[in-house]
Amino acid sequence: MLITIYRTVLIYFIVLLVVRLMGKREIGQLSPFDFVVAIIIAELAAIPMESTNFPLWKGIVPLVTLGILEVILSYLALHSPFLRRLLDGEPQVVIKNGRIIKDELRRARYNLNDLLAQLREKGIVNVGDVEFGVLETSGKLSVIPKSQKRPVTPEDLGLPTGYEGLPTILVMDGQVLRENLRLVGLDEAWLKKRLAAAGLEPEQVFLATLGTDGRLFINEDRIL
Missing domain, CATH: 3.30.240.20 (bsu07140 like domains)
Structure with a gap:
């Protein structure tokens, strides 16, 4: 029983590593080539997990080899339109x-x-x-x-718009993200002062974000 659990956990992390190496594109967008690779990975991972008599290395080596092959082909496809058409097809x-x-x-x-x-x-x-x-x-x-x-946009109406950008996360799950504070030119003392004005401590905040307009959004749904 323990051997089965050990093999399953090990194969899980190896497959996770292989998928991460293959890049985010493999997760969010499956071309026919990527789909075939995903099926083969699933089959290769299942064999050593199901059969404890099957040598573990015989399951790991094909997984790693397939991951490396996918990375190499993806890199080559960046510089070869012909290879991109061959592997992914064309819109x-x-x-x-x-x-x-x-x-x-x-x-x-x-x-x-x-x-x-x-x-x-x-x-x-x-x-x-x-x-x-x-x-x-x-x-x-x-x-x-x-x-x-198409929907009417401010540009169609000749209306000027300000820069929006993305809000910066300052607190997540009760943890102050000091690096994000540094990036926006603020410090933890400023954050605690703003939170204290709302009667809160950082540990009580589920999420706090700073918009590009300087407004602080606080979601205090964290359970203490």
Whole structure:
């Protein structure tokens, strides 16, 4: 029993390491090549976990080899358009100027139900409202609506807008993030003073963020 637990934990961390080495792209976007690699990794990881008689190194070596191969191919693909096309394929324009391109749908073996479903997911019910619909290598549909159907932006109305940026997290789970304080030119004494004004200690704060406008948002849902 302990041997099975040991092998499972070890394989788990090895697979986690291999996936991390393969990069974030492998997690967020699976091309056909990435999908095949993910299936093989799952199969290779299952063998040494299920069979205690199977030598552990025979399961680890293929996993590490596959991870290294994926990293090498991904690096080479950065500099080779031909290799990118070979491994990932190419995006296909399936809608152009509000008209569905049937030949591209057939070439991608992509039926109308799939196309309409992905359009509905993006809030589009009329194909005629689409300027371009691009079927990405991951199988997802990217949609560019016609200019008349896009939401009005401040730029369209000629209205000036200020810089928004991302808020800086200063406290998370009751822990003060000193490095983030340093990046925005503040210190812990300033933070404690602001929190004290709200009757709080850092340990009582679940989340506190500082916006680019200087406003401090405090979420005090932490259970003491």
